[in-house]
Amino acid sequence: MALSAKKAKAEAGTVLHIEDSKFRYTLREMGRNKGAYMMMAPFMILFLIFTLLPVLLSLPIGFTNFNMVQFPKWVGLSNFYRLFLEDDVFLIAIKNTLIFAFLTGPLSYFLCFILAWLINQMGAVLKTIFTFIFYAPSFAGNIYFIWQLMFSGDANGYINATLMDLGIISAPIQWLTDANYMLPIVIIVQLWLSLGAGFLSFIAGLQSVDKSMYEAGAVEGIKNRWQELLHITLPSMGPQLLFAAVMQITSSFTVGTVAQALTGLPSTDYATHTIMSHAMDYGSLRYEMGYASAICFVLFIAMLLMNQLINRILRKYTSD
Amino acid sequence: MKRRKRSKKVRLNRSLGGDIGVFLFLTLVGIFMIIPFVFAISNSLKPLHELFIFPPPLFPRDPTLDNYTDLFQLAGNLWVPFSRYLFNSIFVAVVVTVANVIVCSSAGFVLAKGNFPGKKTLNQIIVTSLLFTSTVTAVMQYMVMAKMGMINTYWALILPYIATPMNLFLMRQFMGQLPDSMIEAAKMDGASTFRTCWQVAIPNVKPAVMTLLIFAFQAAWNITGTQFVYQEQLKTLPTVISQITAAGIARTGVGAAAAVVMMTPPLILFIITQSNVLETMAHSGIKD
Known part of the structure; x- marks a missing residue:
């Protein structure tokens, strides 16, 4: 998700290089490195779906009572x-x-x-x-x-x-x-x-x-x-x-x-x-x-x- | 080239006595490492009545291949033909290994040598993710995959195993050692990031690629997918082997035979890749 947003920004970056504010500079750098992002994309997408997402979803479980049958109950x-x-x-x-x-x-x-x-x-x-x-x-x-x-x-x-x-x-x-x-x-x-x-x-x-x-x-x-x-x-x-x-x-x-x-x-x-x-x-x-x-x-x-x-x-x- | 060849003969900073000492030490440690394998192989060659005699002999008195024929006979009597499991395992192992090497090397190169916004953060995330433990995330992983409709498909045996942070990290570490001038030169010559990675960087980190190949295949060969696949037709060799050997004490010999059989493919790959590394790198090294 974060990655596709970045890519969108990267594309925008190639057009908007009028002022050299820090934000614009970052966008332009991203545009220049489109190839790099493309090469990472397969890894990052798979990593996001199969590793990062499950981990992030699991974090809150530590604060619940969860017996794998009933819906988790928040216990602080x-x-x-x-x-x-x-x-x-x-x-x-x-x-x-x-x-x-x-x-x-x-x-x-x-x-x-x-x-x-x-x-x-x-x-x-x-x-x-x-x-x-x-x-x-x-x-x-x-x-x-x-x-x-x-x-x-x-x-x-x-x-x-x-x-x-x-x-x-x-x-x-x-x-x-x-x-x-x-x-x-x-x-x-x-x-x-x-x-x-x-x-x-x-x-x-x-x-x-x-x-x-x-x-x-x-x-x-x-x-x-x-x-x-x-x-x-x-x-x-x-x-x-x-x-x-x-x-x-x-x-x-x-x-x-x-x-x-x-x-x-x-x-x-x-x-x-x-x-x-x-x-x-x-x-x-x-x-x-x-x-x-x-x-x-x-x-x-x-x-x-x-x-x-x-x-x-x-x-x-x-x-x- | 000439100079380097000579240096190999002279063996800088080495004494014969030291070399012999090192050899003896390595042999001693090696014996300790290999003892369990000697037992495993010798057990797999023992007939059933020899497995439980006292004192247990190190080598079979009356070696037999019965355990192996039993294993294949048991494998032949399964509900789903054994060839199906074999096909699943080979298919999954090959696809995952190839995809893993390509995907992890590409990303590793960019994270090592790229210069783009977000690089530091991504590197941090990868290293941190190495510290996650999978026991608890398994439930959520199942839920994510169920939402995507991947349960009981080959996708479930392949996709989760391609992006391994460990392999990416390995490649990133090795590619980081390549001199920047090498990468810059390729860029000057007009090579794209992709070509720089595959035609300049990868050939120069061959030992790392071979190591990556071993890691990737080893993991892929042992994929069981038991959490994500419930159809017998989609299961892989490790699953069916553990089913066969789970049948109890009479299968001790068969279990040893199964362990030996399962070990063989990664073993062959290991020998091929290692001798390849040592051969090609004997006279070279990364130069700045």
């Missing part, structure tokens, strides 16, 4: 009061999400970069093989069900069987239902899965670094690969660092699917319950859509703040 801020003041499980969910966000988040971001950088130092064939192996978990879809078999609580689980065979334990451990083990296991699997979009963009980004810069660096006295990383590679990877950071924020704040698949929903003692699991719990199991929307709204705000923070940190490497 009561969902949010309930969330922060009465819902003890939500506090557990926040705690777990923060553990994931601040432990696995930075760790897997770091891993993505370091591994991509190390892979980039191998020959062409090894590069392809390693990239393939490391990225494999991300495109294997739901293959993390194998982890469930490995950590299965009975004597047939691979880990239990191996440990019992070696005589380290005498009875099978309930890996996925014992609150002591659940969180570490989910973290391991999460790390295993973490070499995704960010990792691949690093691999691609490293290919695009101007090779002659390395030569120039060698001439100017760069001695080893670490200096090279610090003075040449990192500064020319700004856009990829930012891309991977945003992807990392999204994936670490919305963790829940893996935990749910491995440890169930709700998990024992809510040991791996995250904000996302909480939203799933209310949204898809209890049909309290209003409450689930309020949860997602809080999550969105948290991610927005985090994004601002990361942007500030990475400002050194990015121009905009």
Whole structure:
């Protein structure tokens, strides 16, 4: 909608260039960039209809009681009061999400970069093989069900069987239902899965670094690969660092699917319950859509703040 | 060209010991990454009676392709012919991937290199939209699509998946690295924005395009559309595979076989695109 209005204005802009007021100037600039708007149009139209519009329509739901059958009933801020003041499980969910966000988040971001950088130092064939192996978990879809078999609580689980065979334990451990083990296991699997979009963009980004810069660096006295990383590679990877950071924020704040698949929903003692699991719990199991929307709204705000923070940190490497 | 070739031989700032260390480290991490796949593939080759013996053997003693033949037999006994699901999946995956790459690259180019009113705002909206979570918006998405009459049509499997903010963002980031002088030169030569994008910018961000291709195909191949499509004739492979494997513990082996089969197409594409990237970019880089 906004776009078509802009286009109309753009067309008008070509005719009205009599006075150079700021408004007129903008119109004329728009007219001059007609081609640019045309090229964005397909994306923007589809994006507006299928992403932006549903999101905007969903925002008010957080302030209602909505059971997906009756028409939503406006309840003001009561969902949010309930969330922060009465819902003890939500506090557990926040705690777990923060553990994931601040432990696995930075760790897997770091891993993505370091591994991509190390892979980039191998020959062409090894590069392809390693990239393939490391990225494999991300495109294997739901293959993390194998982890469930490995950590299965009975004597047939691979880990239990191996440990019992070696005589380290005498009875099978309930890996996925014992609150002591659940969180570490989910973290391991999460790390295993973490070499995704960010990792691949690093691999691609490293290919695009101007090779002659390395030569120039060698001439100017760069001695080893670490200096090279610090003075040449990192500064020319700004856009990829930012891309991977945003992807990392999204994936670490919305963790829940893996935990749910491995440890169930709700998990024992809510040991791996995250904000996302909480939203799933209310949204898809209890049909309290209003409450689930309020949860997602809080999550969105948290991610927005985090994004601002990361942007500030990475400002050194990015121009905009 | 000559100079660069020589530099490749000399391997600047590298020591042999360091290279070997890096290789060993990567191999160790690689083993950890690949263990689950070894289990998945070996499980898919185990006959049913071997799946539950103690201790579970890493490799099948008596490998068989039964699980695969079972999978295709089960797939052949469906109410709707299996070829229909296969066609749906391939059709949707190809159309979505091609459209996604074209639409996201064009918009990404303009948002990176364009200079027009509203650019900053649009960029902000795209990055912010990456942070939306889809769980709650699904209801509203359904309502929007129902209003447009798209429920139970191929449109529902295609249109929502074309404009992905993540892919646009990826392209924008890579194209932003292209030197402005390159774009200006093309403009001076009288190329339109569209031609500048496709004949100047895109060929120079090949690694990004290949990555985009992988992201797009991977997502497209896994489209289930279960929220928007209820007719059996319109469903895709992931849906029918999960129906087959949902039948319980006797299908453990079949489930592993299904996972291996579903993984294969994106895997092949990945190998093709990656070797392509590494080959063509071996001697070049973006020059200012």
